Amino acid sequence: MATVRYMLRARPSIRTQLLPSTTASGNPVPVSIATGRLNLCMQRTTLRGMHSCSRATLPGLTDGLRDSFSPPHRWASGGKFNVPPSAQYVARMAGIGTMMKLPYQETAEGLDAAFIGVPLDTGTSNRPGARFGPRHIRAESIMVRRYNNATRSAPFDSIMVADIGDVNVNLYNLPDSCRRIKEAYQKIMAAGCIPLTLGGDHTITYPILQAVAEKHGPVGLVHVDAHDDTGDTALGEKIYHGTPFRRCVDDGLLDCKRVVQIGLRGSNYSSDPYKFGREQGFRVVYAHDCWLKSLVPLMEEVRLQMGEKPVYISFDIDGLDPTFAPGTGTPEIAGLTTPQALEIIRGCQGLNIVGCDLVEVAPMYDLSGNTALTAANLLFEMLCVLPKVKDY
Numbered sequence: 001m002a003t004v005r006y007m008l009r010a011r012p013s014i015r016t017q018l019l020p021s022t023t024a025s026g027n028p029v030p031v032s033i034a035t036g037r038l039n040l041c042m043q044r045t046t047l048r049g050m051h052s053c054s055r056a057t058l059p060g061l062t063d064g065l066r067d068s069f070s071p072p073h074r075w076a077s078g079g080k081f082n083v084p085p086s087a088q089y090v091a092r093m094a095g096i097g098t099m100m101k102l103p104y105q106e107t108a109e110g111l112d113a114a115f116i117g118v119p120l121d122t123g124t125s126n127r128p129g130a131r132f133g134p135r136h137i138r139a140e141s142i143m144v145r146r147y148n149n150a151t152r153s154a155p156f157d158s159i160m161v162a163d164i165g166d167v168n169v170n171l172y173n174l175p176d177s178c179r180r181i182k183e184a185y186q187k188i189m190a191a192g193c194i195p196l197t198l199g200g201d202h203t204i205t206y207p208i209l210q211a212v213a214e215k216h217g218p219v220g221l222v223h224v225d226a227h228d229d230t231g232d233t234a235l236g237e238k239i240y241h242g243t244p245f246r247r248c249v250d251d252g253l254l255d256c257k258r259v260v261q262i263g264l265r266g267s268n269y270s271s272d273p274y275k276f277g278r279e280q281g282f283r284v285v286y287a288h289d290c291w292l293k294s295l296v297p298l299m300e301e302v303r304l305q306m307g308e309k310p311v312y313i314s315f316d317i318d319g320l321d322p323t324f325a326p327g328t329g330t331p332e333i334a335g336l337t338t339p340q341a342l343e344i345i346r347g348c349q350g351l352n353i354v355g356c357d358l359v360e361v362a363p364m365y366d367l368s369g370n371t372a373l374t375a376a377n378l379l380f381e382m383l384c385v386l387p388k389v390k391d392y
């Protein structure tokens with residue numbers, strides 16, 4: 001037991017039971033603590049550490065570990081922007097699981113763009129599980145690196161980005177969750193920050209767009225989905241994941257002539273299911289009109305449709321075919337391919353994008369993790385097409 005060490009991270013005044021802990025190299029590691037009171041203290045200690053963490057440090061690793069195991073000054077570029085750590089210097093799965101292992105901060109102050117989770121799935125109509133989307137997308141995002149070699153975008157050389165955590169949703173009250181989401185996004189918009197949202201079911205886009213339109217006025221919308229999500233009610237309720245864009249129209253949040261819905265498919269209850277959207281002026285692009293085609297020409301038309309004014313991107317992962325993205329609650333066969341998803345997002349480059357979301361990842365229906373991995377990469381692609389991002 002010569003290598004047994006103790007590490008006390010609590011205030012000395014707190015009486016506690018210390019458990020021994022060892023590592024192969026004899027380095028001290030935090031021990032499991034038996035008392036609830038000290039656990040609380042440790043959580044506070046960790047939070048204080050994260051708040052005080054400079055923008056160039058990796059969240060979740062202590063100074064001791066940094067000094068022991070890594071070369072110094074390799075966490076970031078040394079420049080003025082946050083940068084994800086490189087797996088050349090930091091083991092991919094080391095550290096706390098923020099999006100791309102970016103620094104965590106509590107608010108959007110000082111950020112050009114922020115990743116934010118909305119772990120809500122009480123608006124789902126079929127398989128639940130999207131409440132776990134943000135955590136799994138963050139976990140799989142450890143594979144996403146800092147440069148986009150296909151588009152030559154360098155977001156982390158151009159803009160300040162961080163993970164600002166999750167909206168504290170109310171799982172037992174959907175309208176109250178919508179209120180909480182709207183209030184959280186009002187603060188993000190007030191900070192002049194572009195939100196990149198990790199959903200969550202598609203209900204969340206309604207309160208997000210309430211906050212976005214409050215700042216920018218009615219926005220254009222690039223909506224990728226298997227479903228149009230413009231239903232009026234279900235089971236007598238006006239708010240669930242099948243109605244967000246109907247509610248947005250009701251509230252005047254959309255510039256309806258600048259809305260495109262891409263990937264719609266599946267069986268329907270009506271013989272003319274997309275009539276409502278078309279009547280508003282939406283462009284509706286069926287999945288079967290995308291099969292076996294490049295979507296680059298479509299996106300040229302979409303850029304003309306969107307013009308210079310603000311645009312929001314809402315990407316429901318079920319827009320993809322279930323072979324690419326089975327981890328979702330309402331899958332439909334014969335959807336878009338992953339390369340087509342990239343063509344759509346990359347085709348948004350140059351638009352005045354004011355917010356993006358990636359919704360409906362329900363990880364437990366895809367044990368491979370590939371749906372969440374795809375979502376993490378699509379969110380990176382969205383980051384790469386934001387207005388202030390430069391090419392290298």
Ligand SMILES: [Mn+2]
Binds near residue numbers: 202225226227316
């Ligand atoms: Mn949807």
